[in-house]
Amino acid sequence: MSDYNFAYLDEQTKRMIRRAILKALAVPGYQVPFASREMPMPYGWGTGGVQVSAACLVPEDRLKVIDQGADDTTNAVSIRRFFERTAGVATTGRTAEATLIQTRHRIPEEPLTRDQILVYQVPIPEPLRFLEPRETETRKMHSLEEYGLVHVKLYEDIARHGQIATSYAYPVKVEGRYVMDPSPIPKFDNPKLESAAVQLFGAGREQRIYALPPHCKVVSLDFEDHPFEATKADHACDLCGSGTSYLDEVIVDDAGGRMFVCSDTDYCEGRRDAGHRGRLAAINQEDAA
Amino acid sequence: MDDAVMTDAVMTGGFSDPSIQSAWGFRAAMMAMARPGDILAVSGAQAPGGVSVAASVMLLVLCDPETPIWLAPSHDSADLRRWIAFHTGAPVVATRGEAVFALGSWDSLVPLDGYRIGTAEYPDRSATLIVEMGALQGVGAVLTGPGIADRARLTLPEVAAFRANRALFPLGLDFFFTSGDKLAALPRSTVVAEPAEVV
Numbered sequence: 001m002s003d004y005n006f007a008y009l010d011e012q013t014k015r016m017i018r019r020a021i022l023k024a025l026a027v028p029g030y031q032v033p034f035a036s037r038e039m040p041m042p043y044g045w046g047t048g049g050v051q052v053s054a055a056c057l058v059p060e061d062r063l064k065v066i067d068q069g070a071d072d073t074t075n076a077v078s079i080r081r082f083f084e085r086t087a088g089v090a091t092t093g094r095t096a097e098a099t100l101i102q103t104r105h106r107i108p109e110e111p112l113t114r115d116q117i118l119v120y121q122v123p124i125p126e127p128l129r130f131l132e133p134r135e136t137e138t139r140k141m142h143s144l145e146e147y148g149l150v151h152v153k154l155y156e157d158i159a160r161h162g163q164i165a166t167s168y169a170y171p172v173k174v175e176g177r178y179v180m181d182p183s184p185i186p187k188f189d190n191p192k193l194e195s196a197a198v199q200l201f202g203a204g205r206e207q208r209i210y211a212l213p214p215h216c217k218v219v220s221l222d223f224e225d226h227p228f229e230a231t232k233a234d235h236a237c238d239l240c241g242s243g244t245s246y247l248d249e250v251i252v253d254d255a256g257g258r259m260f261v262c263s264d265t266d267y268c269e270g271r272r273d274a275g276h277r278g279r280l281a282a283i284n285q286e287d288a289a
Numbered sequence: 290m291d292d293a294v295m296t297d298a299v300m301t302g303g304f305s306d307p308s309i310q311s312a313w314g315f316r317a318a319m320m321a322m323a324r325p326g327d328i329l330a331v332s333g334a335q336a337p338g339g340v341s342v343a344a345s346v347m348l349l350v351l352c353d354p355e356t357p358i359w360l361a362p363s364h365d366s367a368d369l370r371r372w373i374a375f376h377t378g379a380p381v382v383a384t385r386g387e388a389v390f391a392l393g394s395w396d397s398l399v400p401l402d403g404y405r406i407g408t409a410e411y412p413d414r415s416a417t418l419i420v421e422m423g424a425l426q427g428v429g430a431v432l433t434g435p436g437i438a439d440r441a442r443l444t445l446p447e448v449a450a451f452r453a454n455r456a457l458f459p460l461g462l463d464f465f466f467t468s469g470d471k472l473a474a475l476p477r478s479t480v481v482a483e484p485a486e487v488v
Contacts, residue, residue: 026477198319
């Protein structure tokens with residue numbers, strides 16, 4: 001291995017983070033302050049998720065890192081290499097094979113199991129921050145369970161757009177108590193927050209850790225006459241043909257041509273390996289050849 | 290302090306590979322806290338004075354100079370105090386109200402009203418109790434709540450105290466139960482019922 005301590009962080013830092021994780025699991029949805037360290041990557045690149053992962057990893061883990069669903073983007077590749085080097089853990093692109101998955105802004109399409117841990121990178125952990133900029137006030141609002149402002153925001157969406165226009169970082173209420181920001185995942189992923197896996201959220205710059213234990217009740221906020229809806233682009237994947245996965249829209253030429261592809265690259269590849277074909281799959285194969 | 294009293298029991302019993310063994314110990318502690326009622330095995334540490342392997346591992350994984358520990362009379366001994374000082378550097382405090390962690394048998398840890406339960410704005414600033422048990426089994430009290438798919442069972446020393454603790458939510462205490470090399474956990478979020486109360 002390398003000259004780094006296991007998983008980069010020193011032992012006392014890991015203990016501090018580990019204690020915060022335990023309290024976060026004990027009070028689901030509550031943001032536990034922690035003494036976030038400077039990491040060898042800039043804020044906004046997943047320093048919170050990396051610190052949580054570092055505190056959780058064991059040498060036997062098989063790590064998967066995704067950025068907006070993809071295993072092969074810069075952020076995912078660099079974090080995966082970081083832990084290959086500093087923790088010596090095995091890595092994988094396959095959701096089912098991974099024991100710990102660090103994610104930026106997506107939940108994998110494939111349902112997670114009880115032995116998996118999902119670590120989210122969180123930019124702004126406070127769901128009330130854009131409604132009330134003062135930390136002293138938002139902290140008081142959480143303690144008093146004063147969440148009227150969030151509903152006002154959703155109501156203003158309806159008044160202005162005729163529907164709830166919030167499409168990502170859609171606020172949820174955890175176990176009937178804390179309103180939580182699920183990180184900027186598309187609201188399509190919100191129903192998957194009720195999972196058999198352990199879900200941990202790390203915000204490095206904002207110095208907060210929060211968590212969802214398995215099978216935790218997570219309700220997306222809504223109104224009786226405007227119920228929550230998990231939306232996606234109204235297409236099938238052009239590569240694998242899946243009609244149920246979350247899609248990215250890709251502009252393919254200067255004439256307005258576009259295609260829709262699964263945002264979860266592993267899910268898409270798995271389906272194509274199993275013989276599923278989408279509208280443009282044939283063309284794509286010719287390109288590759 | 291007499292140096293001659295620094296026995297082998299004080300110097301030994303720590304992790305041989307702290308970084309890796311702490312990671313294993315924490316993974317077990319985290320999974321126990323995430324899934325109340327699950328019983329997991331740990332290894333690698335042995336504190337003196339009748340402390341279980343599991344409680345010893347918890348002390349090494351979680352405690353350092355930032356975490357005051359209160360030792361209940363059942364487990365308070367000169368050897369254990371020195372072991373904690375040598376291996377973790379954590380201060381042993383005189384009253385339960387100062388403690389971040391407390392260690393002892395149930396009879397010795399109660400009453401629970403002296404521990405820190407957090408504040409409305411910072412519910413995380415509460416104590417974690419490490420309760421040494423005679424045995425740990427998946428029978429007895431019925432647990433429901435976050436981390437539990439349907440319901441779980443766990444041998445608890447009593448029900449009333451945990452029910453009162455749940456009523457404080459989101460404030461309250463969190464518990465680890467240890468016996469031999471086994472550990473389980475009960476966060477404040479878990480609803481506890483007598484077996485007879487559940488149909």
